[in-house]
Amino acid sequence: MLLDVGGLRVTAGGREVVHGASLTVARGEALGLVGESGSGKTLTCRAILGVLPGACAVASGSIDFDGVDLTTLDARGWRELRSTRVGAVFQDPASYLNPSLPVGRQLGEVLRVKGGLSRREARARVLELFAAVGLRRPEVVRRQIPSQLSGGMQQRVMIAIAIACDPDLLIADEPTSALDVKTQAEIVALLRSLRARFGLSLLFVSHDLAVVSELCDRIAVFRHGEIVETAPTAELLSAPQHAYTRSLLAAGAPGGLVHAVA
Template sequence: MLFVDDLHLSTTGGTELVHGVSFALAPGEAIGLVGESGSGKTLTCRAILGVPPPGVTVSGGTIRLAGDDVAHYTRRQWDRARGPRIAAVFQDPASYLNPSLTVGRQLGEVLRVKNGLHRRVAKARAVELLASMGLHRPEHVHDQYPYELSGGMLQRVLIAIAVSGDPDLLIADEATTALDVTVQAEVLNLIAALRAERRLSLLLVSHDLAVVAQLCDRVVVLRDGRVVESGPTRQVLDDPADPYTRALVADHREYGLHRLVAR
């Protein structure tokens, strides 16, 4: 599904930020990309999505999505790939939605452009999608503006937009970090259910090992733009080999991480 091999990311000035990151994600599999802030998690994911930050480029290695090398895709190629092949949800959903348009109009526009649906059909499908996200009174939510919804509701709307094109791969970059504990659990359960129902491959970016323990089959640990450890989730979190991973795990044990890993 996704194959990242010896990926290097550098600034236009020549400073290397990501140093030879490699991992593979199989169809239907979930991988957790973990590490502290500045470890290269989000940079790596943005490169995979074809939207590296301004001034950052892929300076080496390959990114293969369903067999195609997408590391140097053109904008037009990415426009075709995003939606049916790859989609993403991020930490601050409000910043990815237009505050002057209702959420239904924004979701409907994606359905019309990506799926070729007629306006009336797109509206009905949008309401269905919002309902499937666990949003109460989806017809009402459809007609609301982003500023009228809570953070948890906005994240569900963003997830609905992300899966509206039936992608093979979903990237969730700190998607629940800004939510309170109860809402975070609900959104994580939603992502897990969507993964099972749609056979989604999932790349979960998080600094929270408890979240990774709940959702991921394997873990890739990054530090300073390098992979320091990877393997099955239970193995890495229960018996970490690298000192950095051991320190991360130790920081989370007081929150009951050992109980999650043992499941």
């Protein structure tokens, strides 16, 4: 098992907000986390990444990544993990990109600092990665600053940065929620393609079961800081066991995204 989270409890300002969450992600698997805003999905992912907000802390539980308990890491260990083994993509790509630097330079710096590439090697790799994430005319895109790109293009740049150092696990926290339906579908298709191409494991967070059902092998449902149900995607969609899962399904039947990119 690549990722094994057991009994995770997270506090915010001394108040417990994640109540004993347990989940696993196997190598090459995609696990979806669904639930309403504030249900604990993002805090769980940030605990796995070691980037909880200042007022939050892991109170108890284990986060085992490929045999290492991440709760024992120091700051250097966390940096090394995020530099090489775990990549992350978040909801608002513009917030994570330097607005004044060309996006190719930003990715190139990641490749030079974390990947040890020369300037020439990094430039060539930037073009390869931009092409891999579906950015047309990567030579042009690499010279543009974030404000010159659409939201979908910015997210593709962030995905390129996240996979730059060949991580084993990609955590995607609401990467499609700020995008229009067509662009959402394109990003989902891209993530599916990258999983197959690079053998990525994926932890995908969304409040939208329709999006998750198009991409993930299993789904874990969060409610009020707890995981109330986990099951293979087809099983959860056809025979949900928890009343909250049934209410999510009733709110919007999944299955429409694939047609937007057909």
